[in-house]
Amino acid sequence: MQTAIYAPAESIKRQPEVLSELKSRWGLCVVIVRGEDPAAFRIVRENGLKAWWLAPGLWGELDVPAGEEAVFVPIEGADIPAHERRWPMLCPARPELGKRLGSEYATRARNCGADGVLCTHLRYHHPADIHGLWGCVCKAWCAGAMREWGLSPAHLKEALSKLPHAVRLAMAITSSGKRSSGSPAAVHPLAAWWDDLVGGDTFARWFRWRCHTVARLLAQIESTFRGELERPFAINAFEPFMAGAVGQDYSTLVEFSNVLSPLLSYHDIHFVQSLSNLASWLSTWAHAPNGLTAQAIAHVIGVRCDLEDRKKVTLACLEKAASAARALQVRFWPTFRALSCPPAEVRAYFEAASALGAELIVFQGVDALLEHGTYPEWY
Numbered sequence: 001m002q003t004a005i006y007a008p009a010e011s012i013k014r015q016p017e018v019l020s021e022l023k024s025r026w027g028l029c030v031v032i033v034r035g036e037d038p039a040a041f042r043i044v045r046e047n048g049l050k051a052w053w054l055a056p057g058l059w060g061e062l063d064v065p066a067g068e069e070a071v072f073v074p075i076e077g078a079d080i081p082a083h084e085r086r087w088p089m090l091c092p093a094r095p096e097l098g099k100r101l102g103s104e105y106a107t108r109a110r111n112c113g114a115d116g117v118l119c120t121h122l123r124y125h126h127p128a129d130i131h132g133l134w135g136c137v138c139k140a141w142c143a144g145a146m147r148e149w150g151l152s153p154a155h156l157k158e159a160l161s162k163l164p165h166a167v168r169l170a171m172a173i174t175s176s177g178k179r180s181s182g183s184p185a186a187v188h189p190l191a192a193w194w195d196d197l198v199g200g201d202t203f204a205r206w207f208r209w210r211c212h213t214v215a216r217l218l219a220q221i222e223s224t225f226r227g228e229l230e231r232p233f234a235i236n237a238f239e240p241f242m243a244g245a246v247g248q249d250y251s252t253l254v255e256f257s258n259v260l261s262p263l264l265s266y267h268d269i270h271f272v273q274s275l276s277n278l279a280s281w282l283s284t285w286a287h288a289p290n291g292l293t294a295q296a297i298a299h300v301i302g303v304r305c306d307l308e309d310r311k312k313v314t315l316a317c318l319e320k321a322a323s324a325a326r327a328l329q330v331r332f333w334p335t336f337r338a339l340s341c342p343p344a345e346v347r348a349y350f351e352a353a354s355a356l357g358a359e360l361i362v363f364q365g366v367d368a369l370l371e372h373g374t375y376p377e378w379y
């Protein structure tokens with residue numbers, strides 16, 4: 001079995017011996033370098049490993065030029081603190097953005113001597129950012145959405161205005177365990193559920209349109225990149241239960257990515273925070289008497305285990321993503337955090353991913369992979 005790690009360029013330069021240790025103990029063969037120092041890429045290759053570059057995406061690591069930020073429909077009660085909300089996001093509907101990013105990726109990857117490129121954050125914020133679910137609705141977006149999908153912020157607001165009442169009426173749906181039949185066109189069960197509640201298909205179209213917007217951006221990035229540099233090109237993915245709500249439809253994503261590489265162990269910020277924020281938003285907004293619990297939403301999206309159990313949730317994510325990779329017949333690179341996580345837990349992920357046919361098992365952080373010492377800067 002082969003493994004990969006995400007690693008900062010500075011740490012590679014400071015402690016290159018970590019690479020050889022991981023190579024002999026864990027079959028390390030790829031290092032996904034955070035940073036662009038050519039010296040770090042050289043060190044990786046001198047250890048007989050492939051050096052990929054971790055390319056920044058739509059938010060977090062990029063300067064967002066004024067006027068290119070995503071714009072969101074103002075929704076009452078959506079201002080709940082969320083981890084990813086701190087980063088402004090580039091609007092994925094900007095007409096030339098894909099060409100700009102694709103070209104920049106190729107130039108930078110060539111300059112640092114990368115063997116391949118793995119892009120991160122080519123998606124909307126995690127669903128914990130409730131506000132972020134309702135955008136971007138800038139002029140570029142609105143023109144396209146109306147023309148191609150007959151969808152406008154007004155349609156969304158109308159559907160949302162019916163939701164509180166519908167949620168109140170439907171509290172029994174989740175507590176009785178009845179699942180939404182859903183619209184077949186929905187890219188996410190939450191959209192199907194909300195459409196069922198209010199009638200129509202606005203939410204299905206809304207979330208599908210976001211996936212479509214991201215897919216169009218990825219197509220532009222990928223074709224520009226491939227036109228300029230012959231190197232493997234991949235995109236990491238959100239965990240499978242919620243990917244459709246952040247603009248990542250796996251079946252479309254893999255058209256532009258060499259591999260399916262989902263980030264599976266962000267149990268706290270991607271999973272628990274998203275479910276609890278969605279629950280708190282819906283229940284407060286709907287003045288629901290008992291509050292919608294995160295467990296009820298978990299039921300709608302198909303998670304059947306204890307939400308607080310990080311290991312069980314992560315393994316459920318792994319199984320769902322592995323089955324998507326099998327169905328789509330793509331190479332599978334599941335990604336787990338190996339920082340502040342017990343070694344036995346990381347070993348269990350490794351073994352489960354191996355059994356599910358992962359081609360490469362990717363870790364972020366190395367603490368749980370090495371017996372001695374701590375490596376806080378290897379993350």
Ligand SMILES: [Zn+2]
Nearest residue numbers: 091136138141
């Ligand atoms: Zn926009």
